[in-house]
Amino acid sequence: MAVSSSDGGNAWNDSSAKTKHHNGPLGILRKDRLAANGAAYSISATVNTTITIHMIKTKIAINPDLPPDFFCTPNEERSQKEIVTWWRIPFILTDECSSTETRYNVRRLDGGAWDRPTNYGVFDTLDEAIEVAERLLPE
Numbered sequence: 001m002a003v004s005s006s007d008g009g010n011a012w013n014d015s016s017a018k019t020k021h022h023n024g025p026l027g028i029l030r031k032d033r034l035a036a037n038g039a040a041y042s043i044s045a046t047v048n049t050t051i052t053i054h055m056i057k058t059k060i061a062i063n064p065d066l067p068p069d070f071f072c073t074p075n076e077e078r079s080q081k082e083i084v085t086w087w088r089i090p091f092i093l094t095d096e097c098s099s100t101e102t103r104y105n106v107r108r109l110d111g112g113a114w115d116r117p118t119n120y121g122v123f124d125t126l127d128e129a130i131e132v133a134e135r136l137l138p139e
Contacts, residue, residue, distance in 0.1 A: 049080040060133040062126075071116040075109075090120070090136040092129045104129035108136050 067082050090108040097103055104123045112118030121134060123129040 024138045030075070056132050058134065059137065060130055061089075063094055064091050068094055070109075075111060086117075088136075088138045089132040091117075095122075105132045106136070108133075 023101040052058070066086075067079075070082075070086075086109045088108060088110050090106060093105045093107060095103045095105060104126050106129050107117035108120060109117040120132055121129075123132065
């Protein structure tokens with residue numbers, strides 16, 4: 001995966017590196033998380049627009065595109081496609097509590113709640129959330 005800088009050049013193009021740094025405008029990048037090919041990329045930025053991306057190898061979806069009304073549909077009314085795609089598959093949603101604090105919510109559609117995914121906890125770090133979510137993966 002490559003994230004482009006504002007001049008069209010590739011700011012990052014080496015997936016083997018654990019951490020990448022780039023000085024440049026923030027507006028071109030998604031504010032929270034990027035994910036591709038089973039890897040999640042965590043973006044953090046400072047006031048001087050230094051951007052750090054940490055690559056995290058995981059099978060857990062972070063901020064996935066969920067079906068409409070995913071959090072308010074009775075499980076028995078979900079489509080077969082939705083059940084096949086999401087049943088017992090953990091995912092993580094990020095919640096920006098403030099400009100400096102992000103929390104990570106682990107969820108899974110598994111019948112623990114009748115009309116929404118079960119909440120398995122809110123964590124201060126992405127690593128903690130991934131650890132819990134990976135334990136919830138089907139065997």
